[in-house]
Structures are given as structure tokens and as C-alpha cells.
Amino acid sequence: MNWNRLLALGLEAGTKAPEFELLDQDMKLHKLTDHLGSKVLIFFYPQDLSPGCTAQACSFRDHNESYKARGIKVFGINTNSIQSHKKFAEKHKINYPLLADQDKAVARKYEVLLPIGIANRISFLINAHGFIEDKFSWLPWKNYAKSLETRFTPSKK
Numbered sequence: 025m026n027w028n029r030l031l032a033l034g035l036e037a038g039t040k041a042p043e044f045e046l047l048d049q050d051m052k053l054h055k056l057t058d059h060l061g062s063k064v065l066i067f068f069y070p071q072d073l074s075p076g077c078t079a080q081a082c083s084f085r086d087h088n089e090s091y092k093a094r095g096i097k098v099f100g101i102n103t104n105s106i107q108s109h110k111k112f113a114e115k116h117k118i119n120y121p122l123l124a125d126q127d128k129a130v131a132r133k134y135e136v137l138l139p140i141g142i143a144n145r146i147s148f149l150i151n152a153h154g155f156i157e158d159k160f161s162w163l164p165w166k167n168y169a170k171s172l173e174t175r176f177t178p179s180k181k
Contacts, residue, residue, distance in 0.1 A: 042133035048121035049109035
């Protein structure tokens with residue numbers, strides 16, 4: 025039995041990141057392969073406009089320039105509709121793509137789909153060659169992006 029999959033704990037570091045083709049809140053198509061050569065951070069989250077997910081998404085909004093400066097492209101993914109993402113992005117001024125995985129195929133591929141049909145709160149840092157460099161979970165919602173960033177940013181001495 026694959027407990028990781030059953031518990032929606034996500035793929036492990038070192039795994040080839042599954043390809044995806046998803047539309048964002050502005051109906052723009054995003055493919056993982058279009059970003060080979062760059063690092064990509066994808067964060068799965070359960071629900072648009074819920075308090076915890078809003079805090080998490082706004083944390084990435086507030087730190088997006090820091091991620092860009094490090095050459096990391098940020099994408100949020102959940103199983104809500106494009107219209108839901110648009111409303112969420114407009115209300116909270118989200119400055120990165122929110123990808124709609126309405127058929128739950130990408131959440132399944134990354135092994136983050138919970139039995140109740142929503143994505144678990146797990147993030148993946150994908151390297152420039154398309155492999156999962158690291159996986160992150162159980163970070164505080166409000167400071168999610170900053171907490172995550174400190175885990176892969178070398179400290180200055």
C-alpha cells in the first residue's frame with residue numbers, strides 16, 4: 025500500500041515532476057515544460073477564499089518579488105474553477121498565476137489529492153531540469169512563503 029498517496033503527502037524529492045497544462049485566472053495556459061531552465065515553485069492549496077488559504081496565497085503575493093529575484097516562478101494550484109480563481113485573485117491582488125485543476129488530474133499526479141476531493145497544502149520546488157528538488161508541508165499559513173523561502177535560501181554570514 026502506498027501510504028504517501030493514500031494520505032496525500034505528495035511526491036518525494038528526486039522524483040521527475042509530472043507535466044501539467046492548466047489555465048490560470050486569466051485563461052492563460054501554463055505548461056511545466058515551458059519553464060524548463062528555471063526553478064518553479066508550485067503550491068497546492070485546498071480552497072479559494074478560505075481564511076488559511078487566503079493567508080497562504082497572500083504570503084506568496086507579498087514575497088513574489090523575492091522569489092522572482094532568485095529566479096523562481098510561483099504558481100498556486102487547486103481544484104477550484106477558473107472563475108473562482110479570478111474572483112480570489114482580484115479580491116486579494118494576487119500577482120502570480122492561480123491554476124485551475126478542475127478535473128483533479130494534476131493533484132492526483134502529484135499525490136496531493138485528499139479523499140474529500142480537494143488538494144492538500146503541499147508545495148514543491150522544481151529544479152531547472154524538471155525534478156522535484158524539495159517538498160514542503162506543515163508551514164504556518166500567514167508566513168508560508170517566508171518560512172518556505174528560508175528553507176532553500178542560503179543564509180548570509
